[in-house]
Amino acid sequence: MTCVFTDCKLPVLPGLDRCLLHRHRRKCMVETCTNQVYARNRCVRHGGKKKCIHPGCRINVLVGDLCARRRCERHGGVNRFVGHDTPPLRRSPEQVVVPNNPQSPAQQQPVRHDTADTTFELPVLCE
Known part of the structure; x- marks a missing residue:
């Protein structure tokens, strides 16, 4: 047996x-x-x-009450930094690519932080 x-x-x-x-x-x-x-x-x-507390999300949490998709990068997630007292984690200008660029991914050019379009960011619910 x-x-x-x-x-x-x-x-x-x-x-x-x-x-x-x-x-x-x-x-x-x-x-x-x-x-x-x-x-x-x-x-x-x-x-x-535990499951993520974000409405409609069924992903398992890593730490706390939110999954990695709902956390900002400072708190272990994948979203760009928003809504805290401390400054965001800095990326070099070569690493930032604007996702709303109409060109194909192979043709997208790196964009500097100070000129990047940040309107695509979703609100992140961090503790």
Whole structure:
């Protein structure tokens, strides 16, 4: 007989339904699930990880209450910096490209920070 956890082919220990590697792990509380518990007696798929609090977003959070898509780059996200007391992380002028440029991506030219069009930024909800 093999271990009860998903994709584990190791033999079970006497008197247990788990192998030596998984002997101290718990199963998800969902009866038919064979995944390991992540938090709150559930695996990630069944609610062990918190979801982003942004309306309509179903992405798992990394830290706090927001996913990486909703955080600014200063707080571990992917969005350009907005709305804090401290200055944004600086990029060199060669790294900034205006996304609304009608040219194809291969033809886009780097744009300096002081001339870049920032109207494309979405509001970022950081703590």
